[in-house]
Amino acid sequence: MTPQAQSPTTDQAPDRRAGRTTGRAAGWGVRWRRSRLRTRLAVTTAGVMALIVAALTVGVYVAVRHEFDWQLNLTLRRQMEAWLASPEGRGRIADVAWTSSASCSLHGTTTCVQVIPAGTPAGTVGSSGMPITEDAVRIAENKPGDAYSDVVVLGARGRTLTVPIVGGAVQIAVQAQTYANSMARLRALLGGLGAAGIALAAAGGWLVARAGLSRVGRLTETAELIAATGDPHRRSELPVAGEPGRDEVARLAGAFDTMLDVLERSLAARRQLVADASHELRTPLTALRTNIDILGFGDRLTPAQRDRAVAALDGQLRSITGLVNDLVELARGKEPPALLEDVRLDELARAAVATARTHWPDVEFAVDTAPTIVTGVPARLARLVSTVLDNAAKFSPDGGTVEVRVVPGELTVRDHGPGIAAEDLPHIFDHFYRARSARALPGSGLGLAMARQIAVAHGASLDAANAPGGGTLIRLRIPD
Numbered sequence: 001m002t003p004q005a006q007s008p009t010t011d012q013a014p015d016r017r018a019g020r021t022t023g024r025a026a027g028w029g030v031r032w033r034r035s036r037l038r039t040r041l042a043v044t045t046a047g048v049m050a051l052i053v054a055a056l057t058v059g060v061y062v063a064v065r066h067e068f069d070w071q072l073n074l075t076l077r078r079q080m081e082a083w084l085a086s087p088e089g090r091g092r093i094a095d096v097a098w099t100s101s102a103s104c105s106l107h108g109t110t111t112c113v114q115v116i117p118a119g120t121p122a123g124t125v126g127s128s129g130m131p132i133t134e135d136a137v138r139i140a141e142n143k144p145g146d147a148y149s150d151v152v153v154l155g156a157r158g159r160t161l162t163v164p165i166v167g168g169a170v171q172i173a174v175q176a177q178t179y180a181n182s183m184a185r186l187r188a189l190l191g192g193l194g195a196a197g198i199a200l201a202a203a204g205g206w207l208v209a210r211a212g213l214s215r216v217g218r219l220t221e222t223a224e225l226i227a228a229t230g231d232p233h234r235r236s237e238l239p240v241a242g243e244p245g246r247d248e249v250a251r252l253a254g255a256f257d258t259m260l261d262v263l264e265r266s267l268a269a270r271r272q273l274v275a276d277a278s279h280e281l282r283t284p285l286t287a288l289r290t291n292i293d294i295l296g297f298g299d300r301l302t303p304a305q306r307d308r309a310v311a312a313l314d315g316q317l318r319s320i321t322g323l324v325n326d327l328v329e330l331a332r333g334k335e336p337p338a339l340l341e342d343v344r345l346d347e348l349a350r351a352a353v354a355t356a357r358t359h360w361p362d363v364e365f366a367v368d369t370a371p372t373i374v375t376g377v378p379a380r381l382a383r384l385v386s387t388v389l390d391n392a393a394k395f396s397p398d399g400g401t402v403e404v405r406v407v408p409g410e411l412t413v414r415d416h417g418p419g420i421a422a423e424d425l426p427h428i429f430d431h432f433y434r435a436r437s438a439r440a441l442p443g444s445g446l447g448l449a450m451a452r453q454i455a456v457a458h459g460a461s462l463d464a465a466n467a468p469g470g471g472t473l474i475r476l477r478i479p480d
Contacts, residue, residue, distance in 0.1 A: 033401050040200070041209040044315040049201030057194040060104055064186055073148055079111050080172050084163075094140065099128035106156040107177035117168040129154040130173055136162040140169040150176065151157045215249045219256060224301070232264045285320070285340025288313060345372040346406045352385040353404055360393035369406040374478050376458045384454040384462075387411045387447045388474050395472065411476040419466045428464055432480065 088100075094117045104112035109443035122137045135147030139162050153173060155178050160173040180451050210301040242303045291313045295306070305464050353365045374381075392402045395417035403414045420428060428450045448464075455462040459476035467473040 001370060006220065029315075038209040041213065042205040045205030045208060046198070046202035046342070049205065050198045052293070053197035053201065055397065057190045061186060061190055061253055062220060065183060068182065072159055072174070072179055074195070076148065076159060076172060076174055079162050079174060080163060083111075083113055084170075089113075089170070093166045094170065094171065100374065101128055101294070104128045104153050104173065106153050106158045106173060112158075112173045114147075114171050116162075116171060120168070129374040130160070130171065132171070133162070135310075136160070136169055136171050138435070139164050142202060148343065152451065154363065170475060202411050203414050215253070219249070223256070224302070226260070232260050232267065234260075250362055255342055288317070305455070306366070312340050339377045340375050341375050341378070343376050343378050345374050346370060346381055349385055349404055349406050352382060356385065356393060360396075362398045363393045363396050364399070364401040365389075365404060366401055367404045369404075370408065372406050372408045374409075376478070380454050383456070384451045384476070385411065387451045388462075390416075392472065392474070409477060409479065411478070412473060414467050414471055414473045416452040419470055420464065421470055425464065425466070429462070 006236070030347055068303060072112065085091075090472070092115060094115045096115075097117055097120065098115040100111075100113040106112065112128060112130055114128060116132055116136055118140045120132055120140060121131055122134045124132045130153050131151050133149045133151065134258055139145065139147055142164065149160045149162070151158050151173065156175060157177045158173045159176045159179075160171050162169050162171045222234060226232060226257070226331055286326065292311045294309045295313075301309070350367060353367050354362075357365055387403065387405070391415050392415035396402055396415045397417065400416045403412075403418075406411045429448050448462075454464045455476060455478070460476060462476050464472060464474045
């Protein structure tokens with residue numbers, strides 16, 4: 001094989017190794033995600049405790065080492081001050097090299113002193129055995145500042161302090177072997193304690209996971225059974241409020257049961273909504289199909305019959321469109337903040353009244369408004385007000401008056417119709433609910449339900465009551 005043929009294989013080897021490494025990492029990630037929650041909780045707890053123990057261990061070590069360093073440096077500083085005040089050091093000039101001992105033996109509390117003239121090269125070791133450090137040379141050259149250095153003098157660990165004097169610098173050394181031994185013992189002790197702490201953390205994490213997740217397992221079994229059977233009537237059997245063992249897991253079980261209650265009611269409401277919508281759509285769709293069939297015999301119809309069929313189709317299409325629009329409104333939730341803006345509720349109400357006058361020419365509208373600013377979505381608030389006005393006009397007699405009043409934070413609409421029967425009053429905002437007296441009138445029973453939902457989406461309230469002297473009073477309270 002030629003070198004040219006071999007080179008691609010050589011170049012691809014690092015890529016294959018990188019691919020294997022990435023594959024192993026991905027495999028570990030998948031195995032971790034697929035492992036049991038108890039295992040992950042135990043490992044995570046042990047890992048967190050290990051980090052805490054390690055942080056505490058390092059913190060204690062750093063604090064003790066800093067204290068030892070400070071004490072050793074303080075000893076050097078005091079020894080230097082004492083020597084400079086002694087007859088040997090007072091007024092000393094570094095004109096020649098000088099040592100306090102021919103052989104520095106750093107044991108116990110002994111100290112060694114040497115005078116370093118300017119120009120002495122770094123690394124020089126005199127007869128005393130004390131080395132001259134780079135910091136000592138810098139200070140001897142009349143550079144400002146002091147310097148602490150760790151050195152080895154005749155095989156013994158030491159620490160030096162160098163300060164400037166006339167003509168050079170003076171260096172003093174004390175033994176640091178005791179300090180080094182103490183730090184080694186401290187490292188061993190903290191390492192043992194840290195290992196023991198990590199082992200205890202692992203055991204504790206396993207016990208906590210085992211004890212804490214046993215009831216979660218029961219809750220999981222209940223959820224899986226519900227998912228398998230599709231039956232939301234089942235409930236967990238964990239303790240409830242007021243019973244012993246009411247901890248976070250029991251609260252989770254309570255929230256789970258509450259969620260099942262909401263789900264069960266939602267499913268029932270959805271089935272009822274679908275059934276009611278189907279019922280409400282069936283009649284106009286049937287009439288629509290009938291009129292379409294009639295128009296199919298166009299050559300046999302008189303112009304008057306054709307016009308009546310087209311008008312009926314138009315009315316049925318408007319009815320279906322209104323019903324679909326109401327259903328869409330009911331499906332909407334809370335208004336997104338991005339659509340909210342300041343709205344003049346008084347101006348919006350006057351515009352809605354102007355539109356209502358064209359729809360209900362036989363009804364009088366009396367308007368009394370004061371400048372009122374609210375926060376909301378103009379189009380949806382306009383739909384709410386229009387729905388309430390249409391409802392009031394629908395139940396007003398010919399020549400009757402609908403009174404509209406807007407004051408800061410409130411809009412009221414009153415009609416002078418028959419009012420609401422006591423048995424119907426709690427239900428007029430329900431989906432598809434129509435009072436017995438209203439079943440002969442046009443409408444789907446969704447208007448007021450949609451209006452209240454719009455009010456709730458704006459943080460407002462919409463209520464109805466029988467007005468004194470007859471008629472219905474609908475009140476919208478909306479925050480400014």
